[in-house]
Amino acid sequence: MYIPPHFAQPDIASLHALMRAHPLATLVTLGPDGLDANHVPLQLSTEHGEHGLLSGHLPRANPAWREHAANRNVLAVFHGPEAYITPSWYTSKQATGKVVPTWNYVTVHAHGRLRAIDDGQWLRRHLEQLTRAQESRFPHPWAVADAPASYTGLLMRGLVGIEISITRLEGKWKVSQNRP
Numbered sequence: 001m002y003i004p005p006h007f008a009q010p011d012i013a014s015l016h017a018l019m020r021a022h023p024l025a026t027l028v029t030l031g032p033d034g035l036d037a038n039h040v041p042l043q044l045s046t047e048h049g050e051h052g053l054l055s056g057h058l059p060r061a062n063p064a065w066r067e068h069a070a071n072r073n074v075l076a077v078f079h080g081p082e083a084y085i086t087p088s089w090y091t092s093k094q095a096t097g098k099v100v101p102t103w104n105y106v107t108v109h110a111h112g113r114l115r116a117i118d119d120g121q122w123l124r125r126h127l128e129q130l131t132r133a134q135e136s137r138f139p140h141p142w143a144v145a146d147a148p149a150s151y152t153g154l155l156m157r158g159l160v161g162i163e164i165s166i167t168r169l170e171g172k173w174k175v176s177q178n179r180p
Contacts, residue, residue: 001109001170006178009171015108016052018080018171019044023133025076027056029114031067038064042076042164043130051166054110055126057159065116065160074114074164080106085176104175111168117161126161127152 009015019025019042027040042054054076058065082105090099117123128144135141144152 001107001172003170003172004178007172007174009106009173011171012051012169015169015171016044016046018106018108019054019078019110022078022080025054025056025078025110027064028075028077029064029067030072031063036064038062040076040162041130041134042078043126043133049165051110051112051169054112054164054166055129056162056164057123057126058162060158060160065114065162072114074112076110076112076164078108078110080108082106090179102176106173106175107171109170109172110164110166111170112164112166114162114164117163119161120156123156123159123161127156127159 023041023043025040025042027038027042029036029038038058040056040058042056044052044054046052082103085102085104087093087099087101093099124144131142131144135143
């Protein structure tokens, strides 16, 4: 990702905070037919390595997990808040007219190595943790155990777990720092 120095966000804690606040990542992989992108909720664990470990799941029918079972490089893109910025908001529009629209956004690119985890117990723990994390903001949180075990077991057979060992993090906070 191209990052001008004034838009760079090097603070790992800030990058991790965005990843936790916006866990639906775009997972970019390279398969036999070229680049592929899947939208996957990923949970960050900071107990592993300098940059952390991401865990998630994919449909078993999705070829991305098979293609990366051998620890291949992937990119997970986390998208934070974004907004169109109109030139009308700048005082220089009235004075000189020398202003154009732009887009402000914050994003984190997590580079790493993906491995598939075809283990029912791991997958259940992952789904329970993911559900707890997302349901915690509701007054009556739903839990995986609230659904019949036969039903969740059937659905889980259609999923496979993934982990991404993060090797590099890049953060870009483009929020008009270059404008008065």
